[in-house]
Amino acid sequence: MIELLPLFLFIFVFIVLLAGYPVAFSLAGSALIFAVIGYFTETFDPVFLEAIPNRIQGILSNELLIAIPLFIFMGVMLEKSKIAEELLDTMGQVFGGLAGGLGLSVTLVGMLLAASTGIVGATVVTMGLLSLPTMMRRGYSAEVATGTICASGTLGQIIPPSIVLVLLGDVISSSYQQAQLDQGIFAPDSITVGDLFLGALIPGLILVGLYCIYLIAIAVVAPEKVPPIPADERKVSKELWMQVLTVLFPPILLIILVLGSILAGIATPTEAASVGSVGAIILAWVKRTFSIQILRDVMHSTTEVTAMVFMILIGASVFSLVFRGFGGDDLVREFLTDLPGGVFGAVLLVMLVMFLLGFFLDFIEITFVVIPIVAPILLSMDLDPVWLGIMIALNLQTSFLTPPFGFSLFYLRGVAPDTISTQQIYRGVIPFIVIQLLVIGMLAYWPSLATWLPKVVYG
Incomplete structure (x- = not known):
């Protein structure tokens, strides 16, 4: 019974x-309650808690994480300054003469908003x-x-640059180093957020492409x-292309500059996010939608998010320390390595559990709580990070899109008539x-869809 305390801790947190x-107080509070129980039952060494100040200091001094508020600021500024609304109107005019053209516009604008915000809830509600x-x-x-709005809104999970990939890159990098150290490699290599950005490009574009093909198939x-939009409501060619030039080009250029500077190694994600934030302010000012009230x-x-x-990150750090202090990582490692099917069985089970957790927990909680536990174990099985x-x-x-508990469904339900x-x-x-599952299957069968571009660019 004592050796199952890590499992009981995880179940208690979930309840x-x-x-x-x-979330943050649930993680830290539950962990501290079990730490007290473990201390009195002599199953937990309180010396693990001495690492909490160092963990918090490491979080607050992590330069990469400074990119999070900057990317959030960039996305919220583009949203509140009506730039997203103008993008949708412009794309609707470009494709509006076609059957399914408005759906294609929503998909492409969703992709652009995903690249600028990376927050599923914000994108779905806005769209x-x-x-x-x-x-x-x-x-x-x-x-x-x-369906088009919900699917387009979840693109923030995979389209770079987004805070989702920034957070995931930081956790996967730490897990990869931990996995190498566990294998006795004392000069561990690491991966960067740029690696994940590049790795996400091809699968993300495939996903957007399949969404568009589906909408074209419906149109046929x-x-x-x-x-289509009636001809009398569409703008004439010259007026339309002037609108494309003034409305569509600047935000796309901003996103390309931000993403391109990271991938080219010219700027760190934090530096690029700073440029993106300033660029979003300049765009709002040029379009005369900037004001002190909007900035406020x-x-x-940005401060709230x-x-x-x-x-949550601090609470998750306390939770992971206590979980490790109970030997929870060893328990999970033994369970995953003893599964039938070897690496395939372990990956399949972890993906299934994460899929189910996605019904109840946001990406941030799963990233900070679950991934640090299972990722080092999976990466020690020679999987590519x-x-x-x-x-x-x-x-x-996919989980955020799946009935009956998908988050994006709830977000849209809240604003739908x-x-x-x-x-x-x-x-x-x-x-x-179905399209999402197809792309996951393609990535599982052809891992090079994610690994090829980072190897070509970074060697």
């Missing part, structure tokens, strides 16, 4: 989270508020409209579900879930 208590009324007014099927088979709102939203992320990171991101992206039923939203996302 506390489901009860609705704040739901801006595009859903327009799509329904144009005669789109409710299933196609809601059932054009009445995705009608953006800073308030950043405080949440760092508090970039491939594993992209598989995790795609897996959780009552005339659209929850069942219509569920039916709408099913084809996109």
Whole structure:
């Protein structure tokens, strides 16, 4: 019974989270309660708790994590300054003459918002508020409209540069170093966020491409579900291309500069995020949508999300210390290595567990709590860290899209009109879930989809 205390700790935390208590305090508080129990039962050495100040200091002094508030600021500024709304209107005009053109516009704008925010909830809510009324007014099927918005909103999991990949890169890098040290390699190599950005590019573009192919297929088979914008509502060619030049080009250029500087090694993610934040302010100022009130709102939203992320990270650090103090990592390692099917069986089980946890926990909690426990064990089985990171991101992206508990479904339900039923939203996302599973299968069968580009660029 005593050796199962790590398992009881994990179950207890999960119950506390489901009860609705704040994540950061649930993690740290549950861990400290079990540490006290372990101390009195002589199954836990309190010396592990002495590492908490060093862990917190390491978190606060991690230069890479400074990129998080900067990327959040960049995305929120692009959203609140109405740039996202102008992007959607412009893309709708470009593709509006085609059946399914508005759906393609939503997908592509979702990709751009994903690259700028990386926050699933923010993207889904923004797209739901801006595009859903327009799509329904144009005669789109409710299933196609809601499915497209939910799927496009979850692209923030995989399209770089995003805070999701920044967080995942930091955790996977630490796990990779830990795995090498566990194998007796005392000068461990590491991976960077740039590796994950490059690794995510091809799978992300494949995903967007398959979304577009699906919408084109609907336009061919059932054009009445995705009608074009009437000719009298479309802008003339010269006016449209001027709008493309002034509305679409600057944000795309900003994203390319931010991502390109990281991939080329010219700037660190933190430096590139700083440039992106300043660039977002300049774009808002040029478009005359910048004001002190908007700046205050953006800073308030950025502070809220950043405080949440760092508090969860601190709570997760306390949890992982206590979990290791109980020998939980050894328990998990023995369980995974003894599974039938070897490496395949271990990866399959971990992915299934993460998929189910994605129904109840946000990506941030899973990244800071679950991945540090299982990733070093999987990486010690000679798995490629970039491939594993992209598989995790795609897996959780699918989880956030899957009924009945997918987060993106709840986000859209919160802003969708009552005339659209929850069942219509569920039916709408099913084809996109199939596409997600297809891409995961492709990545599992051809790992080079994630590993080839980083090796070509960085050697």
